[in-house]
Amino acid sequence: MTDPANSEFDTIIVGAGPAGLCAAMYAGRGMLRALTLESRVPGGELLNTEKIEDYPGFESILGRELAERMASHARKFGAEIRQMTVEGIQRLPDGSFEVRTVEGERFHAPTVILTAGGTPTKLGVPGEVEYAGFGVSYCAVCDGAFFRGQTIAVVGGGDAAVEEADYLTRYAEKVYLIHRRNQLRASRLLQERLFANPKIEVLWNRQVLSIEGREHAGLRDVTGLSLEDTVTGQRSSLPVSGCFVFIGFRPNTGLIQEHFAHDPGGYIVTDDRMMTSIPGLFAAGDLRAQLTRQVTTAVGDATTAAIAVEKFLTERRSKVGV
Numbered sequence: 001m002t003d004p005a006n007s008e009f010d011t012i013i014v015g016a017g018p019a020g021l022c023a024a025m026y027a028g029r030g031m032l033r034a035l036t037l038e039s040r041v042p043g044g045e046l047l048n049t050e051k052i053e054d055y056p057g058f059e060s061i062l063g064r065e066l067a068e069r070m071a072s073h074a075r076k077f078g079a080e081i082r083q084m085t086v087e088g089i090q091r092l093p094d095g096s097f098e099v100r101t102v103e104g105e106r107f108h109a110p111t112v113i114l115t116a117g118g119t120p121t122k123l124g125v126p127g128e129v130e131y132a133g134f135g136v137s138y139c140a141v142c143d144g145a146f147f148r149g150q151t152i153a154v155v156g157g158g159d160a161a162v163e164e165a166d167y168l169t170r171y172a173e174k175v176y177l178i179h180r181r182n183q184l185r186a187s188r189l190l191q192e193r194l195f196a197n198p199k200i201e202v203l204w205n206r207q208v209l210s211i212e213g214r215e216h217a218g219l220r221d222v223t224g225l226s227l228e229d230t231v232t233g234q235r236s237s238l239p240v241s242g243c244f245v246f247i248g249f250r251p252n253t254g255l256i257q258e259h260f261a262h263d264p265g266g267y268i269v270t271d272d273r274m275m276t277s278i279p280g281l282f283a284a285g286d287l288r289a290q291l292t293r294q295v296t297t298a299v300g301d302a303t304t305a306a307i308a309v310e311k312f313l314t315e316r317r318s319k320v321g322v
């Protein structure tokens with residue numbers, strides 16, 4: 001049961017990835033009474049990332065180390081981070097929010113900053129989990145540079161797969177695009193660019209059965225893929241040192257218990273203050289509709305959201321006198 005004296009906040013931040021931790025730091029600096037709820041340890045996708053080489057000020061930093069630094073920076077400014085899983089965010093008749101957790105707690109605040117990120121769709125084949133971050137990736141901008149001069153595979157047939165296969169040829173010597181059908185879903189323009197790129201070879205009607213690799217000197221590497229022809233059933237091996245999977249990404253928005261504006265992919269649409277179509281509910285990071293999803297964009301969104309929350313609270317107080 002939630003202690004009533006410890007359940008009322010100015011803002012509740014859901015998720016402690018880069019966006020949530022940055023929002024928590026700004027909320028602390030703004031002297032807001034803020035609570036951050038995170039189902040795992042703080043860090044979000046940084047914890048699944050070996051190295052980050054595009055966060056200004058750090059030419060190269062381990063994802064885990066950047067996560068720890070962000071969490072301790074937020075705590076230094078008073079962030080309270082509790083390990084709990086949020087199961088629902090409900091707007092109450094007075095316009096404030098009740099945030100319910102799986103652990104049975106209920107918290108209240110006039111504002112919520114949702115930074116719960118998203119989940120890349122997985123292939124679900126042997127080797128995928130073992131080699132994630134060691135040759136298996138879900139982010140070309142993030143990991144492409146690690147495959148300079150190498151032969152890699154991209155799995156998928158939609159816009160993301162085709163666009164990222166083309167992008168990856170900046171680094172890779174050769175990119176196989178593996179698609180389980182005999183035609184792509186990607187837009188015509190992207191397809192034209194793909195077919196004109198001499199470094200890309202499409203392997204039609206193929207599905208990945210497993211990702212193979214090896215361990216040496218405490219490190220893991222991808223060495224190839226085991227494939228199956230979806231028409232003939234014939235099996236083959238494809239030697240590659242990396243496998244990028246782009247078969248979908250689902251923003252974690254299921255917690256919001258009323259209608260909110262979103263784009264066709266389900267990403268939350270916000271205004272330029274990061275407020276959603278529900279007054280008082282802000283969104284930042286990977287679950288927000290925007291051009292790209294990076295650590296820098298997540299913390300940028302979160303900075304705006306936390307400062308907008310302060311202004312929202314000031315305006316609300318002047319209206320309702322609380």
Ligand SMILES: Cc1cc2nc3c(=O)[nH]c(=O)nc-3n(C[C@H](O)[C@H](O)[C@H](O)COP(=O)(O)OP(=O)(O)OC[C@H]3O[C@@H](n4cnc5c(N)ncnc54)[C@H](O)[C@@H]3O)c2cc1C
Pocket residue numbers: 014015016017018019020037038039040041042043044045046048049051052053054055084085086087115116117118133137138139141142143252255284285286287293294295296298
């Ligand atoms: C393999 C990989 C490599 C990447 N490499 C780079 C890179 O090199 N450079 C770069 O800029 N970006 C990189 N990215 C992208 C970057 O990690 C994301 O853009 C960034 O983490 C987004 O931050 P976020 O806070 O919005 O979401 P996330 O990092 O996804 O954090 C969301 C947090 O919310 C928590 N959460 C979710 N649901 C709940 C719930 N119901 N209750 C409580 N907590 C919840 C999650 O546990 C998670 O901690 C990479 C991504 C991946 C997957």
